[in-house]
Amino acid sequence: MRNITLESERLILRPLDISDAGAVFEWASDERVTKYMIYPTHTDISVTREWLSSMDSLDEKRFEFGFVLKETGKLIGSGGIGWNDTEKAWSFGYNLRYDEWGKGLCTEAAMRMIEFVRSEYGAEDFVGEFAADNIASGRVMEKCGLRFSRDAEYSKSDGSVTFRAKIYRMHKDI
Secondary structure, three states: OOOOOEEOOOEEEEOOOHHHHHHHHHHHOOHHHHOOOOOOOOOOHHHHHHHHHHHHHOOOOEEEEEEEEOOOOOEEEEEEEEEEOOOOEEEEEEEEOHHHOOOOHHHHHHHHHHHHHHHHHOOOEEEEEEEOOOHHHHHHHHHOOOEEEEEEEEEOOOOOOEEEEEEEEEEOOO
């Protein structure tokens, strides 16, 4: 895996590894956090370890980061950004421990990931998708400069739930 580390005002965005399993399991096993995520709630830390092991096989235009609070050094969330061939744009996502919600940290992390691919790849087009009922995620995308494009739907990877969704897009400057 590429060893890319980014910084923002309050966060360090760094690669995840298997030693992060305990911290990741804390939010990946929390149904409040996973409610709208594509992955099902982790019920065993072995699922978390398996996901972390998959980070080694990311393609060259896909980046996954752990979000670490500079102030405490605590891993509080994760997110990624990568080229989406279907949308012909860079897509991104994020998730955060429940006790860190509402502090603007997802917006800060997402904006830093966007800035990174702009700088490294000359990226101009971005897309994000979120469950229509997940209003907070929509606000993050709006704060990053994305605007409503169309309605859609997506399902959890295990097929257990399908969500009405919103697709937001941005071209060039935020």
